[in-house]
């Protein structure tokens with residue numbers, strides 16, 4: 075096994091990344107050491123690179139979270155992950171490991187906690203596998219954030235509907251896939267060029283969020299369909315006000331629930347009898363570990379095995395390996411539309 079490996083090292087807030095060598099760590103009892111074959115990029119990565127937010131406690135830092143690769147070595151207590159040579163997907167984030175640079179995606183070998191590692195089916199490439207971790211974790215966490223357990227299975231008789239505002243985003247596509255699995259009738263917003271994809275992923279109806287009458291379009295559709303819409307996931311910035319405008323018309327006397335994935339702005343809009351919560355996993359470490367296990371060893375593992383969960387949105391491969399991560403992150407920062415940026419390593 076390698077004694078040292080290449081890494082995209084973040085020397086200080088603001089970057090740029092520098093390519094360098096790091097000692098390859100031995101896995102701790104609950105860690106899995108993974109040879110990274112592909113990484114996917116998330117907005118959180120450029121927030122950390124450029125603004126040190128979410129906090130980066132240790133510099134030089136290794137950031138990033140989404141990988142697909144090959145198991146190199148299992149920690150002594152790991153029983154739930156297949157052994158060396160297995161193809162896996164992992165949420166490999168230093169953020170939840172006090173900034174430990176041995177954890178973190180943007181390097182050739184990384185450590186991930188066993189609960190955040192699941193098998194990559196042979197039918198999927200490493201590039202396809204890398205798109206899942208952050209987006210799946212975030213989209214499923216939105217349900218538990220507003221008190222909806224992941225084993226919920228509504229039937230058509232329940233008439234439970236949900237609004238996903240920002241469905242063509244990376245998180246949004248898995249919000250749609252998971253909403254469908256929970257049994258919701260899914261109403262979604264996206265640019266028209268992505269409507270077919272969002273329907274294929276499980277949406278009942280998709281609306282152009284730039285249409286001047288999008289709110290009345292959605293309210294009319296919900297009322298015509300005779301479903302109960304009092305749950306929503308605001309996936310992108312700027313989604314909260316239109317979401318509340320819709321819920322105001324559809325929730326009746328019900329207590330409405332909104333999960334909000336971007337940070338909630340100070341003085342954000344509110345609506346009576348409506349809970350609006352920032353989408354976040356449990357703060358308690360043990361509870362968070364259980365939640366991550368439910369996501370990766372539950373919904374994702376089962377869905378990948380059955381083929382019901384598919385990679386989404388479209389993959390945009392960027393070249394350059396670890397040396398290409400900086401420029402690829404700049405591309406993400408300048409905005410993507412219905413694509414996930416992935417860098418083969």
Ligand SMILES: NC(=O)c1ccc[n+]([C@@H]2O[C@H](COP(=O)([O-])OP(=O)(O)OC[C@H]3O[C@@H](n4cnc5c(N)ncnc54)[C@H](OP(=O)(O)O)[C@@H]3O)[C@@H](O)[C@H]2O)c1
Nearest residue numbers: 117212240242243244245264265283310335336353411412
């Ligand atoms: N709370 C957490 O733990 C957590 C974790 C991960 C991400 N996040 C946050 O979640 C958000 C989504 O992240 P992501 O990686 O999924 O984003 P992304 O894929 O980069 O989002 C791009 C998409 O956003 C859509 N969009 C932009 N403005 C929109 C609007 N006003 N209405 C509807 N759609 C709009 C675009 O849709 P069209 O192309 O169709 O126009 C585009 O496809 C970010 O704010 C991110 O910081 C939070």
